[in-house]
Amino acid sequence: MYKILKAELLADKIYLMDVEAPRVAKSCQPGQFVIVKIDDAGERIPLTICDYDAEAGTVTIVFQCVGESTYRMADLKAGDAFEDFTGPLGCPSEWINEDIEELxxxxxxxxxxxxxxxxxxxxxxxxxxxxxxADVIIGAKTKDLIILEKEMEAVAGNLYVTTDDGSYKHKGMVTSVVEELVEAGKQYDQCIAIGPVIMMKFTCLLTKKLGIPTIVSMNPIMVDGTGMCGACRLTVGGEVKFACVDGPEFDGHLVDFDQAMKRQQMYKTEEGRALLRYQEGKTHHGGCGMCGGDE
Incomplete structure (x- = not known):
């Protein structure tokens, strides 16, 4: 069992947890992920690592409630435990192996x-x-959904915060900030974009036009996290790749984002039915003949 040392609500439906996992913490590198499982009946959930402390033996995860399993995770408190906490998995960010002076x-x-x-x-x-x-842009729909601002401010060279509705600092999408920085004379050798698939797609369309090589993380389309289910299959530069074993990071200018988004939608109905069963509990009777509640 992997004990939860801290459980904190960061924003609406977004939670942070520090988990006691010494072996995982000792091997973590930026860009990798873990698979968590609450219990025997729980779903395997791949989550990119938010932080790790090899000496303390802890790994920090952040997740958003979107389906039954993540809502169940949100109910866990400090002192509770995950049955499985597997990792680190996936390939580390390529640039960490570069010569530091060149980097x-x-x-x-x-x-x-x-x-x-x-x-x-x-x-x-x-x-x-x-x-x-490094320069960092973080964006969200509203001020209430901005997370880890203070933590990021402590490690970023320059931090730019934007909200879609203008409720906090800059108003607009993250892409508008990228454009403004470049127009102001900023030059970048590499961009790393991580977020919703649609956001990564439009960031890559922009950086390709600007001539900035871009890496993206395709963690959002992962399901099983081991390469066995095939759910995270995507096309990168005309070749079939699996986000979990070949990534999760890829050259964003080569990713077929439209295909990835279609694949991501394949599981929405099933997730919705599972969430409804969880939220309604014993009062859930099915009725539609499709969600399994009649059985």
Whole structure:
């Protein structure tokens, strides 16, 4: 069992948890993910790592409630435990293997959308710890959905915050901030964009036009996290890849985002039915003949 040391509500339906997992914490690198499972009946949920402390033996995860399993996770408190906490999985960010002195010469821009701020944080923190300052843009629909702002501010070279509705700081999408920075004379050698698939798609369309190589994390389309289910199959540069075993990070200018978004929609109906069963509990009677509540 993997004990939860801290459980905190960051924003509406967005939770942070520190989990006691010494073996996982000792091997973590930026860009990787873990698979968590509450109990025997729980779903396997792949989550990118938000932070880790090898000495303390802890791993930090951030998740948003979207289906039955994540709502069940949100009910857990400090002192509760996960039955399974497997990782680290996936390939680490490629640039962590570069020569540090060469990496210091690069101007890097991170673009984080919504919960994507969580997996961006350990990457920016790793760079900061190695004497490299990166520019970071974090965005959300509203002020109430901005997460980890103070933590990111402590490790970013420059932090830019934007909200779709203008309720906090800059008004507009993350792409509008990228455009403004470039128009102001900023030059970047690489961009790392992590967030909703649609946000990564439009960020890549922009950075391709601007000539900025861009890496994206395709964690949002993962289901099983081991390559066995095939749910995270995607096309990258005309080749079939699996987000969980070949990624989760890929060259964003080569990813077929439209195909990825269609695949992501395949599980929405099933997730919705499972969530309805969970929310209605014993009062759930089915009736539609499709959700299994009649059985």
């Amino acid at each position: 210091k010469k690069k101007k890097m821009l991170f673009v984080a959308g919504g919960v994507g701020t969580a997996p961006v944080y350990p990457q920016v923190k790793w760079l900061h710890d190695h004497g490299i300052d």
